[in-house]
Amino acid sequence: MICVLHHIAVKGFTFAATPRFIWLGAGCAIFATVLPSFLMNAGMARTSPQATAMISTISPLVTIGLAVWILGEPFTLADALGSVMVLGGVGYFTWAESRKSATSN
Numbered sequence: 001m002i003c004v005l006h007h008i009a010v011k012g013f014t015f016a017a018t019p020r021f022i023w024l025g026a027g028c029a030i031f032a033t034v035l036p037s038f039l040m041n042a043g044m045a046r047t048s049p050q051a052t053a054m055i056s057t058i059s060p061l062v063t064i065g066l067a068v069w070i071l072g073e074p075f076t077l078a079d080a081l082g083s084v085m086v087l088g089g090v091g092y093f094t095w096a097e098s099r100k101s102a103t104s105n
Helices: 002-011 019-045 049-069 077-104
Strands: none
Touching: 019 049, 049 077
């Protein structure tokens, strides 16, 4: 949306797209963004906070694995280091929160 607004601000209302392009864009917006968000929120409402934390931690790994396997994306050392840093940060935050709640009880 921001890209479209930027285009309008810079070049005016000269945005031309085929109806097929617009339908594909709307389909991506609904089926790849909105619907998964609603389904994830509905699923999280039905599980425990611990299960939600585990799913949230594993989700990036599954996404990376599927991108490498299905799309043939390269997995470089930078990707591995970034993944380790993100998972380490999430793990540390989860550990610190559980430790904080354990000491407050």
